[in-house]
Amino acid sequence: AQKITQTQPGMFVQEKEAVTLDCTYDTSDQSYGLFWYKQPSSGEMIFLIYQGSYDEQNATEGRYSLNFQKARKSANLVISASQLGDSAMYFCAMREGGWTGNQFYFGTGTSLTVIP
Amino acid sequence: DVKVTQSSRYLVKRTGEKVFLECVQDMDHENMFWYRQDPGLGLRLIYFSYDVKMKEKGDIPEGYSVSREKKERFSLILESASTNQTSMYLCASSSRDSVRPYEQYFGPGTRLTVT
Numbered sequence: 133a134q135k136i137t138q139t140q141p142g143m144f145v146q147e148k149e150a151v152t153l154d155c156t157y158d159t160s161d162q163s164y165g166l167f168w169y170k171q172p173s174s175g176e177m178i179f180l181i182y183q184g185s186y187d188e189q190n191a192t193e194g195r196y197s198l199n200f201q202k203a204r205k206s207a208n209l210v211i212s213a214s215q216l217g218d219s220a221m222y223f224c225a226m227r228e229g230g231w232t233g234n235q236f237y238f239g240t241g242t243s244l245t246v247i248p
Numbered sequence: 249d250v251k252v253t254q255s256s257r258y259l260v261k262r263t264g265e266k267v268f269l270e271c272v273q274d275m276d277h278e279n280m281f282w283y284r285q286d287p288g289l290g291l292r293l294i295y296f297s298y299d300v301k302m303k304e305k306g307d308i309p310e311g312y313s314v315s316r317e318k319k320e321r322f323s324l325i326l327e328s329a330s331t332n333q334t335s336m337y338l339c340a341s342s343s344r345d346s347v348r349p350y351e352q353y354f355g356p357g358t359r360l361t362v363t
Contacts, residue, residue, distance in 0.1 A: 177354035
């Protein structure tokens with residue numbers, strides 16, 4: 133079974149509108165972390181936001197927020213007020229196993245295009 | 249700022265060659281990772297190191313080996329390159345002691361083509 137599932141290969145959003153990128157995960161661990169990364173066409177992976185499994189509040193970082201629904205095992209990324217520079221690939225990721233665990237899983241990514 | 253550098257952005261090698269991909273981080277991070285990225289497959293972990301001379305296999309270690317002789321440097325080795333190893337290779341590092349210990353910092357990637 134896939135550890136991280138991103139079902140939207142490509143998304144389009146109008147500039148200044150909000151967009152939600154979907155992510156579901158599969159784990160039996162109680163302690164895990166969820167991440168979103170942005171990869172522009174330059175190739176470098178840029179960390180956006182982190183949510184710990186025990187965090188009760190949804191994580192927010194500027195225009196990014198993570199809609200964490202633990203019972204549904206979903207960790208959707210919400211980008212508010214989209215900008216042209218938000219056009220990129222977005223990857224959802226999960227880490228299991230605690231501090232020294234090497235279990236780090238990425239989804240297949242969603243390509244976001246912001247339309248002027 | 250954390251800086252992770254990789255020795256080459258683009259590399260072309262022939263089948264059967266031994267290939268070294270080097271990664272250096274300047275933030276004294278304990279953990280270092282090598283991933284490969286392929287379209288439609290996302291990132292897949294090849295190897296992970298949590299300390300000097302320590303390594304653990306990731307999801308797809310076959311055909312690869314790694315070396316970590318110094319804390320700041322993590323090398324990925326393709327003993328005998330094959331065409332199915334044509335891919336983008338990404339190195340990352342993370343600290344066990346940071347406020348966000350799960351956060352990984354990535355290098356710019358090396359696009360390897362094996363002909």
